[in-house]
Amino acid sequence: MTDVIHLAATGGRTGCTSYSWWMPKRSDTTRTRLSRESIVASAIDLADAEGLEAVTIRRLAQQHGVTPMAMYWHFNDKDSLLDGLAEHLIAGVELPEPGDGAAWDVQLRLILERFLEAIRPHPAIAALAMRQILAAESGLQMAERVLGLLRQAGFSAVKAAEVGTFLMCAVITLVASDPSPFPRADDEPGQAVRDKRARLEALSPERYPNVIASAPALVTCREQDGYFGLNLDLLVQGVRGISRD
Amino acid sequence: MTDVIHLAATGGRTGCTSYSWWMPKRSDTTRTRLSRESIVASAIDLADAEGLEAVTIRRLAQQHGVTPMAMYWHFNDKDSLLDGLAEHLIAGVELPEPGDGAAWDVQLRLILERFLEAIRPHPAIAALAMRQILAAESGLQMAERVLGLLRQAGFSAVKAAEVGTFLMCAVITLVASDPSPFPRADDEPGQAVRDKRARLEALSPERYPNVIASAPALVTCREQDGYFGLNLDLLVQGVRGISRD
DNA sequence: ACCTGAACACCGTTCAAGT
DNA sequence: ACCTGAACACCGTTCAAGT
Numbered sequence: 140m141t142d143v144i145h146l147a148a149t150g151g152r153t154g155c156t157s158y159s160w161w162m163p164k165r166s167d168t169t170r171t172r173l174s175r176e177s178i179v180a181s182a183i184d185l186a187d188a189e190g191l192e193a194v195t196i197r198r199l200a201q202q203h204g205v206t207p208m209a210m211y212w213h214f215n216d217k218d219s220l221l222d223g224l225a226e227h228l229i230a231g232v233e234l235p236e237p238g239d240g241a242a243w244d245v246q247l248r249l250i251l252e253r254f255l256e257a258i259r260p261h262p263a264i265a266a267l268a269m270r271q272i273l274a275a276e277s278g279l280q281m282a283e284r285v286l287g288l289l290r291q292a293g294f295s296a297v298k299a300a301e302v303g304t305f306l307m308c309a310v311i312t313l314v315a316s317d318p319s320p321f322p323r324a325d326d327e328p329g330q331a332v333r334d335k336r337a338r339l340e341a342l343s344p345e346r347y348p349n350v351i352a353s354a355p356a357l358v359t360c361r362e363q364d365g366y367f368g369l370n371l372d373l374l375v376q377g378v379r380g381i382s383r384d
Numbered sequence: 385m386t387d388v389i390h391l392a393a394t395g396g397r398t399g400c401t402s403y404s405w406w407m408p409k410r411s412d413t414t415r416t417r418l419s420r421e422s423i424v425a426s427a428i429d430l431a432d433a434e435g436l437e438a439v440t441i442r443r444l445a446q447q448h449g450v451t452p453m454a455m456y457w458h459f460n461d462k463d464s465l466l467d468g469l470a471e472h473l474i475a476g477v478e479l480p481e482p483g484d485g486a487a488w489d490v491q492l493r494l495i496l497e498r499f500l501e502a503i504r505p506h507p508a509i510a511a512l513a514m515r516q517i518l519a520a521e522s523g524l525q526m527a528e529r530v531l532g533l534l535r536q537a538g539f540s541a542v543k544a545a546e547v548g549t550f551l552m553c554a555v556i557t558l559v560a561s562d563p564s565p566f567p568r569a570d571d572e573p574g575q576a577v578r579d580k581r582a583r584l585e586a587l588s589p590e591r592y593p594n595v596i597a598s599a600p601a602l603v604t605c606r607e608q609d610g611y612f613g614l615n616l617d618l619l620v621q622g623v624r625g626i627s628r629d
Numbered sequence: 630a631c632c633t634g635a636a637c638a639c640c641g642t643t644c645a646a647g648t
Numbered sequence: 649a650c651c652t653g654a655a656c657a658c659c660g661t662t663c664a665a666g667t
Contacts, residue, residue, distance in 0.1 A: 173631080196660065208661085209632050217660065269561060273584065273602060279595060282602075286594035298614065299594070300601030305558065305615040312557040313550065316514060339518065349531035349544070350524060356545030357518060357527075369543065370550040372629075373622035380621025381614065418650080441641065453642085454651050462641065 173203055175213050179223045186224070186263040190321045196220070224264050225271035229278045231257040237284060243291045247306075248375045250284055254310050255367060265315040272307055282307070292382045302378060309374055317361045332358050418448055420458050424468045431469070431508040435566050441465070469509050470516035474523045476502040488533045492551075493620045495529055499555050500612060510560040517552055527552070537627045547623060554619055562606045577603050 171177060181202050186194050196217055200207040214220045233256075235249050258265045272278035285306060289299035320331055339347075339354040350357070360366045416422060426447050431439050441462055445452040459465045478501075480494050503510040517523035530551060534544035565576050584592075584599040595602070605611045 195658085197658075206633055207659095208634085211661075212631055270563060273580070273595075279587070279592060283592050283595050286598055290594060290597075296594075296597040297601040297605070297610075300598035301605045301608070301611045301614050302618065303598070304561075304602060304605055305611070305618070308557050308561045309554055312553050316549075316553045318515065335518070342524070347524060347528050349535060349541075350518075350528050352535075352541040353531055353545035353548070356542040357549060360542075360546045360549055363546070365542075366546045366550070369546050369626065372626050373547065373550070374618070375622075376625025377618035377620075377622025380625055381617050384617075440639085442639075451652055452640095453653085456642075457650055 173205060173209060173213065175223060178203070178210065178213060178220070179227050182220065182224055183227065183261060183264065187261055188321070191263045191267075194221075194224075221267055222271060222274075225267040225269075226275045228258055228261060228264065228268050229271055229275045229281075232277055232281055233257070234277075234280060234284060243288045244375050244379055247285065247288045247292075247378065248371060250281065250288075251306060251310050251371055251374065254281060254307065255313060255371065258311065259314045259367075262314050262317040262319070265311050268311055269308060289378070292378065294382065302381070306374055306378070310371075313367055313370055319362060418450060418454060418458065420468060423448070423455065423458060423465070424472050427465065427469055428472065428506060428509065432506055433566070436508045436512075439466075439469075466512055467516060467519075470512040470514075471520045473503055473506060473509065473513050474516055474520045474526075477522055477526055478502070479522075479525060479529060482529060488536045489620050489624055492530065492533045492623065493616060495526065495533075496551060496555050496616055496619065499526060499552065500558060500616065503556065504559045504612075507559050507562040507564070510556050513556055514553060534623070537623065539627065547626070551619055551623070555616075558612055558615055564607060 178199060182194050182199055185198065185202070196210050197207045200210055203209075210220070214223065232254050234253060235246070237246075239246075258268055268278075272282055282303065285303045286299045289303055290296070294302060322328060336354050336358045339357065340351055342351060344351060356363075423444060427439050427444055430443065430447070441455050442452045445455055448454075455465070459468065477499050479498060480491070482491075484491075503513055513523075517527055527548065530548045531544045534548055535541070539547060567573060581599050581603045584602065585596055587596060589596060601608075
């Protein structure tokens, strides 16, 4: 039924090759009604698979069997699209039940953990979440909870803002700093990591003993589970530390 | 003298307007011999003034009164150019004299402070520093010092790597998360900040009391001095906290 | 309401050629 | 050694028009 509307496009594939490079490929995705949600979903898939720079108005249009300009009905511009991705990410945060009597630092740690869990599957777009925390509904809810716990810990409204802002940015950094390269066809997986490690271990042992000793962990730590837990602990303990000053 | 070599280019400005949009404009910069250093310097200026997305092979070429393709003699591709920016940034870190008998946490704080000072003037490109810390000479020196102090604090080689990596990423986040928009012609300065603040203060007082109380600080804290000092304290205190586990 | 067609300004990059 | 000329594939975006 809906197929009727782009017979011209599918027909175009057989003829005229001059601008066929942006022509919709029907095989990619089954054609459904275009919507903000379906565009955001495929954009996230694309970012997960090939990185943020692969997320392109033209590629998304192609995946939906539609002209690039069709996107501009659903989003004002590319920036609004990216805001949509960030909003979707933040909406996935499952905040714990508030005020269950636990100490503020335990509650704070749990909230940061939930935030981390929501964005961890999507390191390529995690950094986008920053500018939507104080815009999206669920971002505001998270911020409110974090600020409340910081006030409870004794911080002023100003200091709570400063610490709270940094804490949420730091969680994003925790997952966004993952330097794992996207799979490329021209080299086998893990080769880049091994090269990097070899380069570190070839350094002068007199000048860089600690870099050499930590080399294996330095090149892989950001994918390890210990990295996240340890540094969440660091953040919460840090808040406790400065709350006593 | 050196002017002779692009008489054709300057001559081109009077005639042929069809592709004049990339033509070199002699008025921008006095023509000097092209070099990695001069390109990096102008790229940093451009990023500081208009943001990272303004840093373009073609714009840099134009500023140097040269063809875009001339850049490819000095850099393999745009990524190498960005690596060059990152390297320059990290080279500016003035590490304190090592081992002056001070406690490890005092020394650690000082190193992180020096790193912050080096990148703080360039928030638009601070994030680039991440991938060059373990590549550039002075990045390795900083990493060596940080790891050494963490070992001194009792961390294993693996945990030192995990904590050290995060600390340096966190300092970058501290300056890179600055959301201050670049000056645009179409609106007066400070308007965006005031709008954002107004939006937060218009929220429901029952649901978001703490966001509202912290609203002024939430929208400006990342430009304030207190933000940096407080969160550097948080980081160092956090390291102390987890070093005792 | 939702999408197409054609065009525009701007990207990075390659490759052969000039001096 | 260092740079130009011409071309290519790919961007985001506008604007008028179609259904």
